[in-house]
Amino acid sequence: MxxxxxxxxxxLIDFEDSLxxxxxxxxxxxxxxxxxxxxxxxxxxxxxxxxxxxxxxxxHYDPDxxxxxxxxxxxxxxxxxxxxxxxxxxxxAKYEQIAKRVREIKVNVEQLYLQQQYTSSEEGYLYKLLxxxxxxxxxFTPIPNRFSRVNYYFPLLTDLLDxxxxxxxxDILAAGIKKGYLTEGKMFDKVHLCESCxxxxxxxxETCKSxxxxxxxxxxxxxxxxxxxxxxxxxxxxxxxxxxxxxKCHKILRHIGNDYDKPSHIYVCxxxxxxxxxxxxTYHCVDCRDSKEIHHLQEHRIKSMYLTxxxxxxxxxxxxxxxxxxxxxxxxxxxxxxxDIFQSLLKQEQSRCSVTGGxxxxxxxxxxxxxxxxxxxxxxxxxxxxxSVTLKTYINEFEMVTSVNxxxxxxxxxxxxxxxxENIKDVIEFNLQNLIKSNVNKSEVVVExxxxxxxxxxxxxxx
Ligand SMILES: [Zn+2]
Ligand SMILES: [Zn+2]
Ligand SMILES: [Zn+2]
Numbered sequence: 001m002x003x004x005x006x007x008x009x010x011x012l013i014d015f016e017d018s019l020x021x022x023x024x025x026x027x028x029x030x031x032x033x034x035x036x037x038x039x040x041x042x043x044x045x046x047x048x049x050x051x052x053x054x055x056x057x058x059x060h061y062d063p064d065x066x067x068x069x070x071x072x073x074x075x076x077x078x079x080x081x082x083x084x085x086x087x088x089x090x091x092x093a094k095y096e097q098i099a100k101r102v103r104e105i106k107v108n109v110e111q112l113y114l115q116q117q118y119t120s121s122e123e124g125y126l127y128k129l130l131x132x133x134x135x136x137x138x139x140f141t142p143i144p145n146r147f148s149r150v151n152y153y154f155p156l157l158t159d160l161l162d163x164x165x166x167x168x169x170x171d172i173l174a175a176g177i178k179k180g181y182l183t184e185g186k187m188f189d190k191v192h193l194c195e196s197c198x199x200x201x202x203x204x205x206e207t208c209k210s211x212x213x214x215x216x217x218x219x220x221x222x223x224x225x226x227x228x229x230x231x232x233x234x235x236x237x238x239x240x241x242x243x244x245x246x247x248k249c250h251k252i253l254r255h256i257g258n259d260y261d262k263p264s265h266i267y268v269c270x271x272x273x274x275x276x277x278x279x280x281x282t283y284h285c286v287d288c289r290d291s292k293e294i295h296h297l298q299e300h301r302i303k304s305m306y307l308t309x310x311x312x313x314x315x316x317x318x319x320x321x322x323x324x325x326x327x328x329x330x331x332x333x334x335x336x337x338x339x340d341i342f343q344s345l346l347k348q349e350q351s352r353c354s355v356t357g358g359x360x361x362x363x364x365x366x367x368x369x370x371x372x373x374x375x376x377x378x379x380x381x382x383x384x385x386x387x388s389v390t391l392k393t394y395i396n397e398f399e400m401v402t403s404v405n406x407x408x409x410x411x412x413x414x415x416x417x418x419x420x421x422e423n424i425k426d427v428i429e430f431n432l433q434n435l436i437k438s439n440v441n442k443s444e445v446v447v448e449x450x451x452x453x454x455x456x457x458x459x460x461x462x463x
Pocket of ligand 2: 224226227228229246247248249250251
């Protein structure tokens, strides 16, 4: 009986050309089955249902599963976070809106290069995030979340990371920015994370600088005008009378403003009795129970982010393939070198330029073409070889070319003038485009050439 119930509770909705999986019970939710549908519609207002579905879908190894759009049925009780973490909300009677969104996302998913291997899990997380942003075509926007260790939900990343590694999301995003795949948008908040465990859940307390106790009391300071004595109000309080009496001159204080005033207050430690004006400030981490001065908290800026052209290029073409670095290049042609040799020669030219004031430039030709995704490995290598040879014919004999992968080529121009740079950019873009069009079926190729003076690229240039 239970089996039957769970199947009917996970029904399919056929709408126009899309197939939706309607999930009403997460108990039997099988992320593997998502492969056969275009989107998921969650009919629940319980946040834990969403958390489980998001985790199961987003951590799946298959892009056709982890990039599947997830929609929520619009309930008043649906929390802000779940509503905004979804790809949209829907009405159970009307599916036009989400069907349109599903089609948009699907077109983008189909363009992606199917990357399967990553050198580290962090690289995989970043790559999947870039894919996610490309397919959604929306900025990356963190959402406040009281159930997160860092107080924020980071789209996709939070679902990929375990609760205890939540703070790694910041490192992954920073890596994305450093590599130029992401660019920063508006900053709208800051979080302060425990130095020991990365949690944002802590209590801030005024603390005694002498003994470290947090058992403090604030007392008014009393200033007796007549004798100029200043001390905590407790010094003036008498045991058997409500009147305040000056401990120095033993006069009774009658009228505030006339006899005395309260210029400020003072802290008194209930543990060591020390009085002081400025207490220390410490935090007590709720997660690891560490206590430290607040300057040890790690500040992180919470910002929206955007996918850059370089990031788009990456998800359309895949990570640079190290094995292919040597294979396709026609290194028997003078001036075409493997990347490592090219890099050494580039370094030499860089130092020559800095001594002689040379104006040599590093050119970069990027190819974007989803049509190339269907080529076999061997066809790719042949194309890479032809493109590098063609590229070489447009530059001087003493200049050089390398290629990182079939989509990315670098060339070095020795002291070119502006006119030559312009000219070469046009010639290369035009001719490489034509060469690819004549070799690749259904090519939608775009070749972009970019040039940077050697004195601007620094030592840590990433190829
Ligand atoms: Zn103390
Ligand atoms: Zn006095
Ligand atoms: Zn902690």
